[in-house]
Structure formats: structure tokens, C-alpha cells
Amino acid sequence: MDSxxxxxxxxxGQDYVSxxxxxxxxxxxxxxxxxxxxxxxxxxPATAEEVSRIVQMANEKNVAVVPLGGGLSLAGLAxxxxxxxxxDLKRMNQILELNEKGRYVVVEAGTSHGxxxxxxxxxxxxxxxxxxxxxxxxxIGGNLAIHGQGDLGHPYGFNSDMxxxxxxxxxxxxxxxFGSCALGNSWYTLHPLPDVSMFMGWxxxxxxxxxxxxxxxxxxxxxxxxxxxxxxxxxxxDILYELTHVGMAEDMMVVSQEIPPPFNxxxxxxxxxxxxxxxxxxxxxxxMFDDRLSKYIQDGTGGIGAGGQEVPRPVVxxxxxxxxxxxxxxxxxxxxxxxxxxxxxxGVEISGRHGIPYTTLGRVLxxxxxxxxxxxxxxxxxxxxxxxxxxxxxxxTDEKVLELGGTLWKPAVFGQKLLMDRMxxxxxxxxxxxxxxxxxxxxxxPGNWEVA
Amino acid sequence: xFELQFDESKCHxxxxxxxxxxCQYMDLDAQAAGIEMEKIISGQDSRVLHECRTxxxxxxxxxxxxxxxxxxxxxxxxxxxTPLPDPIIRQGIQVGVPFRGDPxxxxxxxxxLNMGVFSPLARLAQGKLFEDxxxxxxxxxxxxxxxxxLMYLHFARTSVINQRLPGVIETIxxxxxxxxxxxxxxxYGTYTSYAPAFGIEVPFRSIHLFEHLYNRxxxxxxxxxPVNYKVAYQRPCSSRxxxxxxxxxxxxxxxxxxxxxxxxYVDENALCCGSTIVSQKQEGSRRFCLExxxxxxxxxxxxxxxxxxxxxxxxxxxxxxxxxxxxxxPIWMSDLCRMAIGETPA
Ligand SMILES: Cc1cc2nc3c(=O)[nH]c(=O)nc-3n(C[C@H](O)[C@H](O)[C@H](O)COP(=O)(O)OP(=O)(O)OC[C@H]3O[C@@H](n4cnc5c(N)ncnc54)[C@H](O)[C@@H]3O)c2cc1C
Numbered sequence: 001m002d003s004x005x006x007x008x009x010x011x012x013g014q015d016y017v018s019x020x021x022x023x024x025x026x027x028x029x030x031x032x033x034x035x036x037x038x039x040x041x042x043x044x045p046a047t048a049e050e051v052s053r054i055v056q057m058a059n060e061k062n063v064a065v066v067p068l069g070g071g072l073s074l075a076g077l078a079x080x081x082x083x084x085x086x087x088d089l090k091r092m093n094q095i096l097e098l099n100e101k102g103r104y105v106v107v108e109a110g111t112s113h114g115x116x117x118x119x120x121x122x123x124x125x126x127x128x129x130x131x132x133x134x135x136x137x138x139x140i141g142g143n144l145a146i147h148g149q150g151d152l153g154h155p156y157g158f159n160s161d162m163x164x165x166x167x168x169x170x171x172x173x174x175x176x177x178f179g180s181c182a183l184g185n186s187w188y189t190l191h192p193l194p195d196v197s198m199f200m201g202w203x204x205x206x207x208x209x210x211x212x213x214x215x216x217x218x219x220x221x222x223x224x225x226x227x228x229x230x231x232x233x234x235x236x237x238d239i240l241y242e243l244t245h246v247g248m249a250e251d252m253m254v255v256s257q258e259i260p261p262p263f264n265x266x267x268x269x270x271x272x273x274x275x276x277x278x279x280x281x282x283x284x285x286x287x288m289f290d291d292r293l294s295k296y297i298q299d300g301t302g303g304i305g306a307g308g309q310e311v312p313r314p315v316v317x318x319x320x321x322x323x324x325x326x327x328x329x330x331x332x333x334x335x336x337x338x339x340x341x342x343x344x345x346x347g348v349e350i351s352g353r354h355g356i357p358y359t360t361l362g363r364v365l366x367x368x369x370x371x372x373x374x375x376x377x378x379x380x381x382x383x384x385x386x387x388x389x390x391x392x393x394x395x396x397t398d399e400k401v402l403e404l405g406g407t408l409w410k411p412a413v414f415g416q417k418l419l420m421d422r423m424x425x426x427x428x429x430x431x432x433x434x435x436x437x438x439x440x441x442x443x444x445x446p447g448n449w450e451v452a
Numbered sequence: 453x454f455e456l457q458f459d460e461s462k463c464h465x466x467x468x469x470x471x472x473x474x475c476q477y478m479d480l481d482a483q484a485a486g487i488e489m490e491k492i493i494s495g496q497d498s499r500v501l502h503e504c505r506t507x508x509x510x511x512x513x514x515x516x517x518x519x520x521x522x523x524x525x526x527x528x529x530x531x532x533x534t535p536l537p538d539p540i541i542r543q544g545i546q547v548g549v550p551f552r553g554d555p556x557x558x559x560x561x562x563x564x565l566n567m568g569v570f571s572p573l574a575r576l577a578q579g580k581l582f583e584d585x586x587x588x589x590x591x592x593x594x595x596x597x598x599x600x601x602l603m604y605l606h607f608a609r610t611s612v613i614n615q616r617l618p619g620v621i622e623t624i625x626x627x628x629x630x631x632x633x634x635x636x637x638x639x640y641g642t643y644t645s646y647a648p649a650f651g652i653e654v655p656f657r658s659i660h661l662f663e664h665l666y667n668r669x670x671x672x673x674x675x676x677x678p679v680n681y682k683v684a685y686q687r688p689c690s691s692r693x694x695x696x697x698x699x700x701x702x703x704x705x706x707x708x709x710x711x712x713x714x715x716x717y718v719d720e721n722a723l724c725c726g727s728t729i730v731s732q733k734q735e736g737s738r739r740f741c742l743e744x745x746x747x748x749x750x751x752x753x754x755x756x757x758x759x760x761x762x763x764x765x766x767x768x769x770x771x772x773x774x775x776x777x778x779x780x781x782p783i784w785m786s787d788l789c790r791m792a793i794g795e796t797p798a
Pocket of ligand 1: 071074131210
């Protein structure tokens with residue numbers, strides 16, 4: 001028997017290892033335009049200790065290890081580019097502690113966002129975490145590993161800004177904790193110890209996150225979505241400035257898309273607000289619409305497109321329906337809010353050139369400190385030509401982002417290279433040192449964030 | 453293109469000027485109303501064109517059936533005085549653009565139920581009250597082919613209605629219906645009021661949903677068990693185009709044993725749900741809309757209504773939640789009728 005396989009069986013048990021073609025096939029796929037990449041093994045550990053033993057063994061045998069959460073990044077980030085062990089972390093899905101008064105929850109990193117939301121609904125309905133618009137199977141660890149953002153992005157920023165503690169298995173097998181939990185205290189804060197947590201944004205190439213303490217925030221009884229619509233994209237940054245000034249929204253996104261027709265060439269500023277009473281909601285609406293936006297309404301350049309709607313999610317995936325064959329992938333980038341008009345125009349232009357109905361979305365992060373802007377490209381999985389067009393459009397958009405002064409978010413390998421080509425030397429060398437120090441044999445998600 | 457058949461002489465001869473003096477949102481006496489109406493007729497700017505809340509009610513108030521509301525909207529468009537901000541108008545106009553292929557049409561040669569643009573509500577049309585009707589426009593991907601377009605009266609865009617309506621009429625006619633029951637007041641008003649007013653030919657016979665419900669309930673009279681609810685009815689704007697059909701509301705309530713509570717904002721004095729007012733350009737429209745809704749619902753409460761009956765999806769969408777939060781159950785007219793014959797509401 002293959003010695004890696006035997007070792008994996010030894011560590012996680014026969015039922016949680018596979019080399020069967022049909023199972024490897026499933027793990028070779030990504031939802032986006034990436035070509036399939038086959039792992040040699042799939043293993044699903046249940047504890048940090050098992051993870052640790054696996055990476056130690058992988059170092060000995062010089063086999064790659066690729067952590068996998070929900071596999072929903074769309075950018076092929078959890079595909080085993082160099083084969084090896086696909087480490088499916090979904091069994092590590094226990095919710096370990098819910099501290100209501102301290103407003104945090106400690107979970108195993110393979111816990112899905114959907115599970116956490118359901119758990120909070122049941123056990124602490126007045127608390128919520130920032131859930132990404134991704135399908136609910138997306139995991140907490142996977143989302144942090146790529147600096148995700150969720151529906152509390154406007155008041156609180158990136159999800160990785162909402163971490164109060166973390167446990168990580170280093171590529172060499174050591175289990176480390178960061179924050180107050182490293183002192184044996186409760187998991188209530190990540191600061192103020194020296195900052196050595198170098199795992200978020202690395203796409204699993206510097207270690208495997210195994211436990212996370214996430215901040216929780218007040219969850220109000222009523223949650224609704226309003227829409228403010230404008231035709232002139234140049235107005236969007238100013239309107240977002242007005243809205244972020246009053247800071248009443250929980251989530252704010254600007255959507256424009258060719259299909260369905262009502263969204264075509266219009267910009268829907270979707271504003272999620274919440275309140276424990278109608279009075280509270282109305283107070284917020286008065287500040288936003290009557291005080292800040294009435295000038296646009298009266299001069300006819302902006303209008304209330306909808307009010308008090310249910311909060312729909314996820315928005316982006318609907319794009320996959322616009323084309324037969326149901327595929328889509330998007331370039332996400334963290335952009336200055338002021339670049340909204342250019343981002344939108346480039347989306348229309350690039351999509352048009354590739355015969356794809358355009359779909360763009362910007363999500364405000366912090367008080368308008370930046371926005372995550374996404375350009376989504378639909379394709380027909382069964383039609384290679386449309387996949388090729390989408391892939392090309394993605395690459396062109398990656399380049400456009402940099403031209404516009406943006407930073408690619410969860411870039412695929414192509415985008416990672418573009419970023420590293422532009423990065424200043426000192427930073428690049430620091431990245432190289434970190435990577436080398438933590439992962440001397442280069443076993444962790446190889447192919448990603450590899451400094452040339 | 454189609455032209456509004458508006459008889460100026462009727463207006464000149466009018467003494468009461470009910471169209472504007474009875475308006476619930478503008479305050480004009482007969483003299484002022486006369487002056488403003490003359491301005492509108494002669495194509496000049498008028499405060500009415502700016503202040504109109506587009507509630508359609510003047511169509512009903514006009515004692516001579518002379519279509520003052522259609523004229524107001526036409527002039528708003530001609531003079532570029534739009535009640536709504538430009539992006540909302542564009543959004544609205546784009547809503548009606550079909551984008552998912554053509555509907556598959558088979559000849560029915562019998563009575564049909566036209567769901568119009570409300571295919572997702574096709575579930576409401578079930579049970580004994582609807583069993584003799586073939587439903588058309590049940591596929592929400594294709595529903596825009598059946599969209600009567602009348603909504604654009606709120607958008608100062610009779611041009612859009614006139615441009616698109618003939619195609620919609622052609623689609624419905626292709627089913628070869630012997631008669632068309634319209635689920636929504638707006639469709640019924642389009643084919644029985646708007647189209648004739650603009651000289652647009654409609655080759656099928658239209659029946660209002662309420663007339664159909666009343667007739668079916670009469671046939672099923674034996675099965676009716678009085679519902680014994682105190683009900684209020686949220687009258688939609690487009691019902692102003694068919695006051696005759698509105699008369700069926702009380703007839704239905706009487707037949708099924710629902711007590712139509714006595715209230716201020718009822719029938720000709722009904723208040724608009726506010727779905728379009730909320731977005732209007734006039735200063736303070738959003739607050740005005742809220743206050744209007746509060747007043748409307750308070751009136752229902754004071755009158756002791758247990759249920760609020762809706763037929764218009766826009767009214768339901770705009771006010772349903774708020775009505776429920778005030779302890780009054782929002783319910784579709786079709787569901788209420790189905791309950792009366794022992795069926796479970798959809
Ligand atoms: C329709 C749709 C909408 C989306 N909307 C959003 C959104 O609103 N916000 C947002 O942030 N994202 C969004 N996404 C992107 C993505 O799905 C999410 O970020 C998701 O949370 C990623 O988590 P995952 O578990 O699927 O990660 P995976 O795809 O499994 O992994 C992502 C990366 O992290 C690594 N990784 C996984 N788990 C760990 C771990 N425990 N430790 C270390 N590395 C790990 C993987 O190797 C990979 O490189 C969306 C995706 C889709 C399909």
C-alpha cells in the first residue's frame with residue numbers, strides 16, 4: 001500500500017481518506033473557470049492534532065497539502081495545483097463556545113457560515129456575525145484565509161478585522177494560538193500582543209487555521225433592504241459618502257447589471273438597515289433619505305427604488321442563470337470608493353467585448369474606506385468557447401484593477417503574479433521570508449503566493 | 453400613433469370641476485380648478501402637473517367620463533414634468549422589457565384568466581372558483597409579454613404604453629379567448645378604459661376578476677359558509693378606471709357574509725397605497741407617503757377591521773406588512789372568497 005495513504009489512514013481512519021477516482025474527481029473541480037487539478041489523496045481530519053500529524057507526515061514525504069473549506073472561492077484557490085493531499089476541513093465544524101455578554105463565538109475553522117448563523121438564530125437571536133454573500137456552505141476558516149467580507153462590512157470592515165483569537169497548525173506541525181487565548185485566557189481579544197498572525201490573506205499557504213474566535217454584533221429584530229437608484233455612475237461615490245456619514249446601514253452594495261432589464265445601466269445602492277422597532281428604522285431612514293439624499297430626489301437624479309424589502313442573498317450567484325450552462329466567476333478587488341465610475345465602465349466594456357452581459361457590484365467596507373468591487377462573468381460550462389471568453393475577461397479585469405489603482409482580492413494565480421510583479425521589493429522579500437520560515441519545504445498550497 | 457380622445461367642450465361646460473376639487477392631495481376650489489384645467493388643456497404648465505400624486509382618482513370623479521387623468525399624464529410627458537426622478541422612470545420602463553424568449557401560445561377558444569405580469573401569483577387562482585378558466589401568463593420568465601403597461605401612467609409615459617400595448621393585445625388575442633378575466637384591476641382598466649380612450653383596438657371581451665368571482669360564488673351559493681369577518685378593502689388606483697367593477701366588492705362581501713366596515717377612506721374616498729408616492733420628486737414625499745399609510749391603517753383600525761382585503765399586488769407589497777403589524781390580517785380577495793366555500797387560502 002502507498003505509504004502516504006497508509007499514514008493518512010493511520011491518522012484519520014479509513015473512512016476519512018480516499019484515493020478513489022470518483023472522489024478525487026469531485027475534489028479536482030472548482031466552480032469557476034479553472035482547469036481541473038487532481039489531488040492524489042483526500043483526507044478529512046477531525047481535530048487540530050490530526051491536522052498537525054498530517055502536515056508533519058507530508059513534510060517527511062514531501063507531499064503538498066491543500067486546505068479546503070467549502071471550496072467556494074471560485075478562483076481555484078483550493079485546487080491542488082501540484083497534486084498531493086486535499087485536506088477537507090468540513091468535519092472540523094464544532095461550535096465550541098458562545099459568549100453572549102462578551103459577544104464572541106469560538107468555532108472550529110471548518111464550521112460553515114450557514115451553521116453558525118443557524119446556531120445564533122437558535123441560541124442567541126440578538127447576536128449575529130458578518131456573513132458573506134457566499135452560499136452557506138462557505139467556511140469560517142476559508143473565508144478568513146482569503147480576507148472575506150460579509151453583511152456587516154460597512155460598520156466593521158473585513159471579516160478578518162473581526163477576529164478575537166485564532167488557532168493555527170503551522171506547516172511544520174506546531175499548534176499556535178494568537179490573542180488572549182495564547183495566555184490560556186478566554187478568546188476575547190486578538191490584540192495587544194505582538195502581531196505574529198500571518199495567516200489571513202495567504203490562501204492557506206502559511207498554515208491551517210483550526211479554531212477561530214469571531215466577534216458577534218447586535219442582531220436587531222427587523223432587517224430590511226432599501227434601494228436608492230441613480231443613472232449617473234459619477235454620483236455614486238458622493239452618495240456613498242453621504243450614507244457612510246450617517247452610518248445607519250449594516251451593509252451597502254451598489255449593483256448594476258445588464259440582465260434583468262430593470263438593472264441595466266442603472267446603479268442600485270442597496271442599503272440594509274435593521275432596528276428593534278419601526279421607530280428605529282424610520283429614524284434611520286429619515287437621516288438617510290430625508291436629510292442626506294433628498295437633494296438627489298428633488299433634482300430628479302436619484303430616487304428611492306424600493307423600501308422595506310426582505311434581504312435577499314446571495315446576489316451574485318443569480319448571474320450564473322443569465323447564460324445556459326450556469327457558470328460564473330468574478331474578479332473581486334478592493335478599490336477606493338471614488339473609482340466606482342471607472343470600475344463600472346470597465347465592467348461594461350470588458351463584458352461587452354466578450355459577449356457577456358455585464359454584472360458589477362461594489363460593497364462598501366468600513367465608513368467608505370474602500371469597497372470590494374466585483375466584475376462577474378457568466379459562462380456555459382458545456383461550451384468551451386464561453387469559458388475561454390470568461391477566463392480572458394477575468395485576466396483583462398485583473399490588469400484593469402491594477403491600472404485603476406486597486407488591489408486584487410482572493411486573486412487566482414494569474415492575479416497573484418500581477419500583484420507580486422508590482423509589489424515593492426522589501427515587501428516581497430518579507431513575504432518570501434515569512435513563507436520560507438513557516439513552510440521550509442513548500443508543502444502548503446504550493447503554486448499560491450509563490451514569490452519567484 | 454394613438455391620440456387621446458379628449459372632449460374639450462365637456463370640460464369647458466363643466467361647473468363642478470370634480471376632477472380637481474375632489475382631489476385628495478391638492479386643494480383647489482372650482483374656480484382655481486377651472487383655471488388649471490384650462491392651462492392643461494391648452495398645453496401650458498400648471499401646478500397640477502407638478503403636484504399630481506398620480507392616484508388615478510380624477511378619472512372616476514369626472515362626471516362626463518372625459519379622462520382628465522390621461523390628459524394630465526400626457527401633458528406631463530409633453531412638458532417634461534415628471535413626477536418621479538429620472539432613474540426611477542428608467543427603471544420602471546425597463547421593468548416591462550421581455551428578456552427570456554417568447555411565450556408558447558396555444559389556442560384556447562374558451563374563457564381565460566390573464567395573470568398579466570403577476571405570474572408568480574398564479575397559485576392564488578386555484579380551486580372551484582377558477583376551474584372553468586384556462587390561465588395564461590403563468591410562466592414568470594415570459595410574463596412581461598402580458599404586462600398591460602398601464603403602470604407608466606405613474607411615470608408620465610403614455611408614449612411607452614401606446615407603443616407597447618398593441619403587441620400585448622396581440623399576444624393575448626393569439627390564444628383566441630372567448631373572454632378574458634383579468635386578475636389585476638390594472639389590466640382590466642387598460643383594456644376597458646385606457647385603450648378605448650386612445651383609440652387602441654381590443655379584440656377580446658374583458659371581465660373583471662370581481663365580476664367573475666361574484667358570478668362563480670353565486671353559482672356555488674349552496675356551499676358558502678359566511679366568513680363573519682369585519683373587513684376593510686384597500687382599493688387600488690387602477691380600480692378608478694372601472695368604477696362599475698368596483699361595485700362588486702360590496703356585492704361579494706354581502707354574498708360571503710363579510711362585514712365591510714364603515715370608514716372614512718372608502719370607495720371614492722379611498723387612499724392610495726403610496727407605492728409610487730414614496731419615490732416622487734416633490735419635497736417630503738417619503739414622509740407624506742408614510743403619514744398617508746398611517747392614516748389609512750388607523751382608519752381601518754378605528755372601524756374595527758379584522759382583515760384588510762387586497763387585490764392589487766403593489767398595494768399588498770406596499771402595505772401588507774404594515775397592516776399586519778397593526779393587528780389586521782392582510783388577505784387576497786380571491787383567498788377570502790375561497791375561504792367562504794371551505795377552501796384553504798393559497
Ligand atoms: C455566489 C457567491 C457569493 C460570494 N460572496 C462572497 C461574499 O459576499 N464575501 C466573501 O468574502 N466571499 C464571497 N464569496 C467567495 C467565497 O465563497 C467565500 O469567501 C467563502 O467564504 C470562502 O470560504 P470557503 O470555505 O469556500 O473557502 P475555500 O474555497 O475552501 O478556500 C479558500 C482558500 O482558503 C484556503 N483555506 C480553506 N480553509 C482554510 C483553513 N481553515 N485554513 C487555512 N486556509 C484555508 C484554501 O486552501 C483556499 O486557498 C462568494 C462566492 C460565491 C460562489
